[in-house]
Amino acid sequence: xxxxxxxxxxxxxxxxxxxxxxxxxxxxxxxxxxxxxxxxxxxxxxxxxxxxxxxxxxxxxxxxxxxxxxxxxxxxxxxxxxxxxxxxxxxxxxxxxxxxxxxxxxxxxxxxxxxxxxxxxxxxxxxxxxxxxxxxxxxxxxxxxxxxxxxxxxxxxxxxxxxxxxxxxxxxxxxxxxxxxxxxxxxxxxxxxxxxxxxxxxxxxxxxxxxxxxxxxxxxxxxxxxxxxxxxxxxxxxxxxxxxxxxxxxxxxxxxxxxxxx
Numbered sequence: 001x002x003x004x005x006x007x008x009x010x011x012x013x014x015x016x017x018x019x020x021x022x023x024x025x026x027x028x029x030x031x032x033x034x035x036x037x038x039x040x041x042x043x044x045x046x047x048x049x050x051x052x053x054x055x056x057x058x059x060x061x062x063x064x065x066x067x068x069x070x071x072x073x074x075x076x077x078x079x080x081x082x083x084x085x086x087x088x089x090x091x092x093x094x095x096x097x098x099x100x101x102x103x104x105x106x107x108x109x110x111x112x113x114x115x116x117x118x119x120x121x122x123x124x125x126x127x128x129x130x131x132x133x134x135x136x137x138x139x140x141x142x143x144x145x146x147x148x149x150x151x152x153x154x155x156x157x158x159x160x161x162x163x164x165x166x167x168x169x170x171x172x173x174x175x176x177x178x179x180x181x182x183x184x185x186x187x188x189x190x191x192x193x194x195x196x197x198x199x200x201x202x203x204x205x206x207x208x209x210x211x212x213x214x215x216x217x218x219x220x221x222x223x224x225x226x227x228x229x230x231x232x233x234x235x236x237x238x239x240x241x242x243x244x245x246x247x248x249x250x251x252x253x254x255x256x257x258x259x260x261x262x
Contacts, residue, residue: 012041013258014068015085015196015219015247020044020052022139024252027056034257035063042257043068043247045085048102049137050092071095072196074102074174075182077210081166081173083196084182085219085245090190098185102176103137109172110138116170117143120163122152140164140171141251183214192216194245199229204236211240221246223255 017023018030025033027044034042044056044067053069060067071086089095114124124146131149133142144159153159163170177185186193194217198207207218220233221244237244248258 011039013039013247013250014041014043014070014087014245015045015072015222016042016250016257017046017072018044018052018056019134019136020049021046021137022141022251027052028059030250030257031056031059031063031065031067035060035065037257039065039257041066041068043070043085043087045070045072045087045247047072047137047139048074048099048106050089050095050099051136053089053092070191071099071186073099073177073182073185075177075179076175077179077213080201080206082179082182082210084179084186084215085194085196086186086189086191087194087245088191089186092189095185095189098188102174105174105176106138109174110143112172113140113143113164113170116172117147117152117163120170122147122150124150179210180213187214192243194219194243197222197224197249198233199225204232207236208240211236211242215242217243217245219246220244221258223248223258 016030018025018027042065044053046052050069050071057067068087069089069092071089073084073086075082075084110129117124128146129138129142132145141156144156144164147153147159148156165171183193193215195210195215196219198218201207218233218237220230234244248255250257
């Protein structure tokens with residue numbers, strides 16, 4: 001069964017992060033929250049890991065909630081960072097084994113970012129960062145929290161605004177996989193590959209060029225997409241016979257779980 005294709009009408013949120021990457025809540029807590037607000041289907045899509053999927057699926061057994069096994073993989077296309085969502089993954093073990101390469105790269109990136117902060121007279125250690133990441137994949141928010149905890153800046157938002165955001169002086173890009181490799185990894189695990197938040201790319205031609213590499217769908221509904229963006233993406237998906245998905249990109253309650261009607 002292709003869960004994406006066979007979704008029953010109702011409410012869903014297909015872009016959710018847990019503490020397995022840079023989310024705040026455990027997978028079980030996410031399931032509890034989703035069930036409490038009446039969601040019928042969710043997807044766990046942590047950054048470069050499927051470590052939280054099994055816990056979420058187990059927690060859902062006592063609810064009416066359907067959990068789709070998913071992932072969000074950071075890839076590169078030309079000079080751009082491109083996030084690809086994978087859904088309906090059948091071989092989670094194979095996927096996690098392949099993602100280990102990306103975990104090592106994220107660890108190395110964390111070390112390089114820490115070195116940059118040291119140059120800015122804001123020393124922290126990997127141990128400081130691990131206070132926030134635990135055994136999960138290290139992401140920039142974990143590093144930002146360590147910086148704030150040391151009292152160097154007031155908030156995670158300040159850290160990103162001045163140092164860690166894309167193009168900022170302490171940011172280090174992930175080389176990662178090519179977009180084609182990310183799509184193939186998802187397909188190899190039996191999943192479908194969906195371009196996350198496409199309107200990060202202002203040029204529609206770029207989106208079409210990425211579609212040509214084997215994408216199966218577009219994330220049409222996202223909190224950063226305006227209504228006119230949504231309408232354009234729907235037309236683009238229809239043109240190329242693609243799946244359409246939507247999600248809140250949930251990490252914490254500042255941007256709550258979504259309710260998307262299908």
